[in-house]
Amino acid sequence: MSMRRIFAAVSTVALWAASAQAETLEQLLVANGIITKAEAAATKTTTTAPKIYYNEGTRIEFPDQAFDLKINTLLISRYTFTDADQDAGRAETSSFDVAQARLVVSGTALNKQFAYLIQTDLVGTRDDGRKEPDLRDAFIDWSPIPTVSVRVGQFKLLYPRSGLNSDARLQFPVRSESALYFDEGRQAGAMTNVDLMGGLARVHAAIFNGNSDNEGFNRSGLDTHHLGQAGIRVNPLGKMNFLEEGDVNSTPEPALSFGAFYGYNDAETQLGVVGGPQVESIAQTIAGDVNFKYRGLGIHAEYFWREIDVDTRAKAEPMGGYIQAGYFLVPSKVEAALRYSLIDCDDGTSPGRCAGINDVVQGGAALNYFWWKHSAKVQMSYDYIEEDPMAAGVEDYKTNRWILELVGFF
Secondary structure: OOHHHHHHHHHHHHHHHHOOOOOOHHHHHHHOOOOOHHHHHHOOOOOOOOEEEEOOOEEEEEHHHOEEEEEEEEEEEEEEEEEOOHHHOOOOEEEEEEEEEEEEEEEEEOOOOEEEEEEEEOOOEOOOOOEOOEEEEEEEEEEEEOOEEEEEEEEEOOOOHHHHOOHHHOOOOOOOHHHHHHOOOEEEEEEEEEEEHHHOEEEEEEEEOOOOOOOOOOOOOOOOOOEEEEEEEEOOOOOOOOOOOOOOOOOOOOEEEEEEEEEEEEEEEEOOOOOOOEEEEEEEEEEEEEEEEEOOEEEEEEEEEEEEEEOOOOOEOOEEEEEEEEEEEEOOOEEEEEEEEEEEOOOOOOOHHHOOEEEEEEEEEEEEEEOEOEOEEEEEEEEEEEEEEOOOOOOOEEEEEEEEEEEEEO
16 A cells, blocks of 8 residues: 555544544545445454344344244143043043154245245154154245245145144144044145235145155155145235134234135055055045134134045045134133034045044034243143944944143244
8 A cells, every 4th residue: 555545544544533423434434535345345354243032932143144043842741531432442541642842943044035944743653653753844935026935845735724723823732623634734845825915815826746655744756646736815904823723912903814725636546455456536625714813802714625536436525614713711811712613524435534424523612721822821622523424223423532731832
């Protein structure tokens, strides 16, 4: 640097020290033409320290890298007493269980252009009923523009709405019988979401591996058949957290959300003995839900219809739904809820739970106490479940179930 520039720099420093202006030394040097902006940028060596704090999870932010992460733990301890219909050969049970023990890591990167989530359950259940750790969710969201996002990985399907909920934010300890029957769980796939009307509506389109034999949750695709879903959600009265059941926040103004969805599943399945021929199975599903919250009142309802067409078999058209409502007797502390659920099994032709059953009727009640909203609560519920078998002369299967559950989501 020349003597002239050194003298000018010293003079500028003296002027800067004498003034009470808020400009930095680098800014003054650039303003006086002593150094360039690039040279000023090169002199900056300070960095912003990471921020660690709690907000619905332990959060760590790295402002200089435009990256953040959140860590959550979910623990649900449950006691269940089931008074089953012993005349029908069903057992009466009394059981303590760790229903959920999950670790969730989520966050954003590149100024929220990307988001990610990984969730594992340390007591995941195998097909044979044994418990061992498994992967639940693992996906990355990319938002090229604020109103559009693309998700790739393993995650929950678009319906039922109650299936999209975290287990920590349910109004009852367990989901309704109808929601469980029509729930297709999690799969690997890709999904696009587009926000409309200033965020009051969202359009979804997704494709997954599908439900051919040995495909689905934590399994790869084995053929070229897939499961496709599409739908729309609208919040006409303003933004609403439809995934959080009940109105623990005492919503001051009426809030409404409803969704409509369609799914088409083209799969290959094996009929008869092992090694038998593969046949095509096509299932179409229509689902819809309505959710309402206002001053401690929370109402949630869903409807499902499915057509199952398996080659060489008659079509089955099960349908069902539920409605549940809860009200906070003490705002944000004590909630009482009621529920009714129905599955019409189409004269016993539907697969799974519905095989040989005409319909499944469920009625229930719950009482919930909240220490820290959904993050720390205790839930007590009673359910009466009645199944109507198709066999002549066989009485209905009747089950009484009591659940006491402690939830911690931190």
